[in-house]
Amino acid sequence: xxxxxxxxxxxxxxxxxxxxxxxxxxxxxxxxxxxxxxxxxxxxxxxxxxxxxxxxxxxxxxxxxxxxxxxxxxxxxxxxxxxxxxxxxxxxxxxxxxxxxxxxxxxxxxxxxxxxxxxxxxxxxxxxxxxxxxxxxxxxxxxxxxxxxxxxxxxxxxxxxxxxxxxxxxxxxxxxxxxxxxxxxxxxxxxxxxxxxxxxxxxxxxxxxxxxxxxxxxxxxxxxxxxxxxxxxxxxxxxxxxxxxxxxxxxxxxxxxxxxxxxxxxxxx
Amino acid sequence: xxxxxxxxxxxxxxxxxxxxxxxxxxxxxxxxxxxxxxxxxxxxxxxxxxxxxxxxxxxxxxxxxxxxxxxxxxxxxxxxxxxxxxxxxxxxxxxxxxxxxxxxxxxxxxxxxxxxxxxxxxxxxxxxxxxxxxxxxxxxxxxxxxxxxxxxxxxxxxxxxxxxxxxxxxxxxxxxxxxxxxxxxxxxxxxxxxxxxxxxxxxxxxxxxxxxxxxxxxxxxxxxxxxxxxxxxxxxxxxxxxxxxxxxxxxxxxxxxxxxxxxxxxxxxxxxxxxxxxxxxxxxxxxxxx
Ligand SMILES: Nc1ncnc2c1ncn2[C@@H]1O[C@H](COP(=O)(O)OP(=O)(O)O)[C@@H](O)[C@H]1O
Ligand SMILES: [Mg+2]
Numbered sequence: 001x002x003x004x005x006x007x008x009x010x011x012x013x014x015x016x017x018x019x020x021x022x023x024x025x026x027x028x029x030x031x032x033x034x035x036x037x038x039x040x041x042x043x044x045x046x047x048x049x050x051x052x053x054x055x056x057x058x059x060x061x062x063x064x065x066x067x068x069x070x071x072x073x074x075x076x077x078x079x080x081x082x083x084x085x086x087x088x089x090x091x092x093x094x095x096x097x098x099x100x101x102x103x104x105x106x107x108x109x110x111x112x113x114x115x116x117x118x119x120x121x122x123x124x125x126x127x128x129x130x131x132x133x134x135x136x137x138x139x140x141x142x143x144x145x146x147x148x149x150x151x152x153x154x155x156x157x158x159x160x161x162x163x164x165x166x167x168x169x170x171x172x173x174x175x176x177x178x179x180x181x182x183x184x185x186x187x188x189x190x191x192x193x194x195x196x197x198x199x200x201x202x203x204x205x206x207x208x209x210x211x212x213x214x215x216x217x218x219x220x221x222x223x224x225x226x227x228x229x230x231x232x233x234x235x236x237x238x239x240x241x242x243x244x245x246x247x248x249x250x251x252x253x254x255x256x257x258x259x260x261x262x263x264x265x266x267x268x269x
Numbered sequence: 270x271x272x273x274x275x276x277x278x279x280x281x282x283x284x285x286x287x288x289x290x291x292x293x294x295x296x297x298x299x300x301x302x303x304x305x306x307x308x309x310x311x312x313x314x315x316x317x318x319x320x321x322x323x324x325x326x327x328x329x330x331x332x333x334x335x336x337x338x339x340x341x342x343x344x345x346x347x348x349x350x351x352x353x354x355x356x357x358x359x360x361x362x363x364x365x366x367x368x369x370x371x372x373x374x375x376x377x378x379x380x381x382x383x384x385x386x387x388x389x390x391x392x393x394x395x396x397x398x399x400x401x402x403x404x405x406x407x408x409x410x411x412x413x414x415x416x417x418x419x420x421x422x423x424x425x426x427x428x429x430x431x432x433x434x435x436x437x438x439x440x441x442x443x444x445x446x447x448x449x450x451x452x453x454x455x456x457x458x459x460x461x462x463x464x465x466x467x468x469x470x471x472x473x474x475x476x477x478x479x480x481x482x483x484x485x486x487x488x489x490x491x492x493x494x495x496x497x498x499x500x501x502x503x504x505x506x507x508x509x510x511x512x513x514x515x516x517x518x519x520x521x522x523x524x525x526x527x528x529x530x531x532x533x534x535x536x537x538x539x540x541x542x543x544x545x546x547x548x549x550x551x552x553x554x555x556x557x558x559x
Contacts, residue, residue: 103473103476105552115462120465
C-alpha cells in the first residue's frame, strides 16, 4: 500500500476521500550541516484520525511536525494539507508545544486568547475562550499567571490555546513529556475526551508506548535517523478507553510488544 | 569584539544583580540577616563617622583637606533648612539638575530603546550600526562634553545633550541584548500563529527583554545625572554642579561634601524608583521560565 502510494503523484481529490494530510517522499537535510533528518517519508492522515508517532530520539519526529506546522521547510517531496501544499503556518493547524510554552507575562486567559488577537483578521469561527477553559477545568484560573499553575494545568492551557482558532489539525510534540506518570495518565484521558468531543485530526509525538496506544487510532513507528516510517499499526481498541481498561484489552500486549520490538531494533534508549 | 562580549556579560551580571528575582527566597534571606544586619550597619556608620571626627580632630587634618562630619552637617543643613525659593538652598539647583537629567534620560534612553530594537530586528541595521556603537561606547564620552558645549552653548541644551549621550548606550546595548535573548520556542509560537513582526515584538520580545531594559535604565539614570553634573562643571548658571564648583572656588570643602551627599541621596532615590517600577512591571519574575 505504501509502495503503491509512493509511486502515485498527489491526487488533489484525495482530500475528499478522507485524507486530510498527505506526505509523499518527504526529504529534509538541515542546511547548516550534513544532518539528514528525514528520508522518504510517506504518511497519510485521515480527517478526524488520531495518529501517534513514536521513534528513537533524534530520528526527526519534531522535524516532521515542524514541517507540517509550516515552521520548517523541506527539500523534496510533498506535504499537503487538505490537498494544498504546506508553505507556511496555517490557521487550520494548531500546535501544542513540548513545554506548555505559555507567555509568563500574560494571564492564563490572555494566553489562551492570544491566537485570536494576532495574525490579522480572524477568518473562520473561533471557540469561546471561557467555554474552552471550562472544558479544560481551568475556569477558575483564567486570571492567574502561568507560574501559579501546575505543569498539567499549564499544558491544558496550551491545548486550549491550540484549539481556540478551531483548527482542523492539532499537532502535538511530546506534550506530556515533562509531566509525572500519574498526571500524564489523567491528561491522556482528558485529551481523549476533548478529541472525542471535537473530532480534530491529531498528530501527537510521544516517547511513551502506552501513551501512544492509549491515544491513537494508528501508531506510526519511525526508524533511527534519517527518519523513515517503518510500520503503521492500527489500534483496534474501542473508545472511550480507560487507563485500566486498555492494558487488559487482548490487543494491547501484542501491540506494545511489537512497537517495543521495533524501537529496540532501532537502538532506542 | 572582545569589547562586545565583556559589555554584554557585564550587562547580564548587572541584570542579575538588579532584578528582584525569586522574591520568596531573596526575602527570606534578607530577613534572616535583617536584625543582625541593621546592628552591624549602624555600628559601621558609628565607627566611620566617629573615626572620621576623631581623625580630623587629633591628626589635625586641615579643614580644607577634610572637614569634620559636623562641619559637613552644618553645610548640609544650611542648604536644606531654607525656603525652597532661596538662592542659597539646594532646591533650585537640584531642580535644575534633575530637570535636565530627566529630559536627557528620556531622550537618550528612548533613542537607545528605538535603535536597540531596530538593531535587534534587522541584521542589516545591526551590521550597519554595531561598529559605531562599540567605537563610541569605548570612547570615554565625558571627553566629548567640551565639544557638546561648543555646539549647544552653556544653557540647558548642553546639559540635556550630554545626559542623553550618556544614557543612550546602556539602553541601546541592553535592549538589543534582551530582545535577542528571547527563547526560540516563543518565536515558534508566534510564527505558528502567523503573527506579524510587530505583534511578535510587542507581545513576546519586549516583555521578554523587560528585565534587561530595566537594568539598562538603572544605569542610564545614574549616567544622565552624571552627564548633567559634568556639563555644569564646564559652565552653567545653576545646578548642583555649580554649587560644587562655587564651593570649591572658595575652598569650602564642607560645602562640596554636602553637595555630594545630596547627589548620592538622589542616586539612591532614583535607583529605588527604577527598582520599584521594575518590580511592578516585571511582576512575573523568573518563575514563569524553565
Ligand atoms: N535546527 C537544526 N539544525 C540542525 N540540525 C537539527 C536542527 N533541528 C534538529 N536537528 C537535528 O535533526 C535530527 C532530528 O531532530 P528532531 O526532529 O528534533 O528529532 P526528534 O524530535 O525525533 O528527537 C537530530 O539529529 C537533530 O540534532
Ligand atoms: Mg523532538
